[in-house]
Amino acid sequence: MNYILFDGAHRDSLLPFTYTRPVAEIRIGILTIREKWEQYLGITTTTVTEDYLSKKWPMVEMEHNIMISASYLPNPNLVEQIKNLKVGQALVHETEIVAFYTLEDEEKDLEDYQTIEIDSAPITVKHTWDIFSKNGDAIKEDYNLITEDRSSQPLSSSVFAVNPNNIFIEEGAKVFNVSLNAENGPIYIGKDAEVMEGSIIRGPFALCEHASTKLGTKIYGPTTVGPQSKVGGEVNNSVIFGYSNKGHDGFLGNSVLGEWCNIGADSNNSNLKNNYA
Structure with missing residues (x-):
């Protein structure tokens, strides 16, 4: 079966991130x-997206195709339902199309599909705010998916760990003289990532491969630091897609940072106005 992820009706409400990537390339x-x-x-997917993005993310159509809205994150039940679709059937959530089974070059209105x-x-x-507001739940689901039937690298004796069974360290990661509290959610440290000394981290938290937290970093809650990124200072409930830096003191909260961005030293953002609105 050929699976194709399409941007769908929510692409515009995910701007500006979807100016430079399909919905499927959002990290959460x-x-x-x-x-x-x-x-x-267990298979490579392709994409239906804006014409100017399709050179980098092309669509590959075959004789049998299942189209999936990239705004929906997979779980075992949804994946099973999608795999069981037959030609002419579509999965819906309320009134919205989640996935449908189509044949090559078939021109058929979605109203003509049998809906499930x-x-x-x-x-x-x-x-856009779904990316950080639902990030904690997404970290938990990804953690279970990635770590199933696998063993973590051992924690150093220098690490203060709360609920260490909910902490997973990939090969090549450096984690010494830090505090990791996984009581409220898992902590995932990716391949060749580094948690520098003095960092204090509460889960859910994900530090992707080759990313790092600087000395004395404080992570308060559901936060993802994408690959090759650096964070320092205070970070709360934020997502960094990848290849970006907030490497110095200052506060970042309830935020999404795209790729190839740099936050200067002592920069702060507030999730409340000065009048508490």
């Missing part, structure tokens, strides 16, 4: 949306 949790689907499906309601509501990414 540990993985991008595409990486999640490919892990569950999904069994349970998955995590959805339909607005």
Whole structure:
């Protein structure tokens, strides 16, 4: 079966991030949306997106295709329902198309499909604020997916750990003289990542491969630091897609940072106005 992820109706409400990437390339949790689907499906996916993005992310159509809205994150129940679709059938959530089975070059209105309601509501990414507000739940789901039937690298005796069974350290990661509290959610440290000395981290938290926290970093809650990124200072409930830096003191909260961005030293953002609105 050929699986194709399409941007769908929520692409515009995910601007500005979708100016430079399909919806499927948004990172939420540990993985991008595409990486999640490919892990569950066990196969490479392609994309239906804006024309100017399609040179980098082309669509590959075959004789039999299942189209999936990239605004929906996979879970075992949803993946099973999608795999069981037959030609001419579509999965819906309320009135929205989640996935449908189509043949090559078939021109058919979605109203002509036999619709099936999904069994349970998955995590959805339909607005920019969904990326950070649902990140904690997404980290937990990705953590279970990535670490299933695998063993973590051992924690150093220098690490103060709360609920260490909920902490996973990949090969090559450096984690010494830090505090890791996984009581409220898992902590995932990716391959060749580094948590520098004095860092204090509360889960859910994901530090992706080759990323790092600087000396004395404080992470308060559901936060993802994408690959090759650096963070320092205070960070709360934020997602950094990758290849970006907030490497110095200052506060970043309830935020999404794209790729190839740099936050200067002592920069601060506030999730409340001065009048507490």
